[in-house]
Amino acid sequence: MIHIRGLRKVFPGVGHRPATPALEGFDLTVQDEEFVCLLGPSGCGKTTALRILGGLLRWEAGEVLIDGRTVTGPGTDRAMVFQNFALLPWADVLTNVAFGLELRRTPSEGRRQTAKRWLEAVGLDGFESHYPRELSGGMQQRVGLARALAVDPKILLMDEPFGSVDAQTRRVLQEDLVRLQQRDRRTVVFVTHSMEESVRMADRVVLMSPRPGHVVETVDVPFPRPRSAEVRKDTAFVELKEYLWSRLEAMQPPSEREARIR
C-alpha cells in the first residue's frame, strides 16, 4: 500500500529565479492492486509526486510510505516507465528489456528467458535484436514497459508513458497495459493529462490542482472489469470524462483561458 501524507516538495531557486513549490499538502493512498491515475494540468507536480514515489527525489516535509516503510530510494518493489522511453540507444531490444535484471545480477540465461517472455507479453517477439531507433514510438514504449515488468515489481510507476505516441497506438497500448495489470494484479500509479486515458484505465482518478500541487478530488471510476473498448461509447463514460474536463478547465490559470479566447 502506498501512503503519502502532507507531502511538500520545493525546487530550490537558481540565480534570480525564486524557489518553486511543486507539491504542498499532497495526500494520496493507493491500495494494493489498484490502478490509480494522477490527472492534472501541466506543471501541477504529478510527475514530481511520481518521482518521489520512485525514490528519485527527496522531499521537504510529509511522509511517503510504501507498505509502512518510508521511501529512502529506488527499490525492488517498484519499477518506472518513462515518458521518453529512456531506452539505451546502443543496446538492442533484448538487452534493454533485460537491463533491470542485469543490474540485479541475474545470471545471463535467466535474464534472457525472462526478457524474452516479457517481450512476447508486450507483443514484440521477433524484435530482440533490433535497436530502439529502428522501432516506432509505440514499440519503443512497449520495450520500456517490458523492461519494467521484467523485474516483477509490485508497483508500476508510469510517467505519461503514452504521451508521445499517436492516438491509435495509444489506445492499443492502453488496452494492453490494462490487460497485463489485470492478469498480474500489480499496483499502478499512472500520471497523465488525458481525461479519456484516465477514465479508460483507472480504478480511481486523482485530480490535482495547479502548482503547488495537491489533491482536489478523487473520482471513482465505476465501470466493471474487464472493460471492453466499447466502454468509451458509454454515456456514463462520456459524462465522467466531461466532468473531469470541466474541473480541469476551471483550474486553468486565467491567463491561459484568456489566451485561448483570443
Added chain:
Amino acid sequence: MAPSVPARPFGGSLKWGLRLLSLTVFLVVWEGLGRSLDSLLLPTASETIATLVRLTGTGELWQALWLSNQALVMGYLAALVMAIPLGLAIGRWRKFEKPIDLYLNLFLVTPVSALIPLFIMALGLGTVARAAVVFVFSAPIVAVNTRAGLRGIDPRLIEMARSFLATEMQLWRKVLLPGALPAVISGVRLGLARAISGMVAVELLLISVGLGRLILRYQADFEAASVYAVVLVVLAEAVLLIGLLRLLEKRLSPQGGTEGLQ
C-alpha cells in the same frame, strides 16, 4: 532477426573513385603549376615524388621518423592516459570541474606553440621536452571531448538506471562509458591530429631533430623537392594514423559513432 542494413551499391567504390579523382586533379594542378612557374621554391609533383622515393632509400628519413615519433608516442599516450580519466571525472562531478575548467580553456585557446620555449627552459632539449609539448598540444582536446561525451548523455538514462537500482559502478559500466564512447574516440582522434602538429612544431621551432630538422636543413639548402617530400611524409603519417583510429572507432561502436566536437 538481424536489423536490416541498407545496402549501398557502389557506395564504397564511388567514394574511393572520388578520392582518387581529387588526388589526381591535385597532382596534375601541382605539376602544371610547378612547370609553368619554374621556381626554385616550388618543385613539381613528379620531382617531389622522385625525391620522396630517393629519401626512403636512405637511412636518414627513417631515423628522423623514429626520433620524431618517440616524442609523439610518449606525449600522446601520456595525454590519453591522463586526459580521458580527467575528462570523465570533470564530466561527472562538477566539483572537480570548477578548478580545472579554467586551465583547460586556457590551453585550448592559447597558441600552444608560444609556450614551447617555457617547456624547453624547464625540461631541456631532450625527448622529454618534446613529449611534453606533444602532451600539451593533445591533452586538452581529448579531455574536453571526453567531458562533452559524458555531458551529452541523456540525463533521463541516468535517472532510469538509478530507478533500476544501479550502483555508481554499474552506472559507469552500463550507461556512462558506452554513452560517452563515441565522443571519447573522436577526442582521441582529434588529439592525435594535434599531437602530430605538436611533434612537428617543436622540432621546427626550437629543438631541431627528427623530421623538423630535415625540413629546416633542406630548406636552408634550397632543396625544395626534399622539403616537400618530408612534408608529404608527415602528411602520410597523419593520414595513416588517423585512418587506423577510424578503423578502431568502427570496431568499437557498431552503431556508427557520432562525430563529437569537431
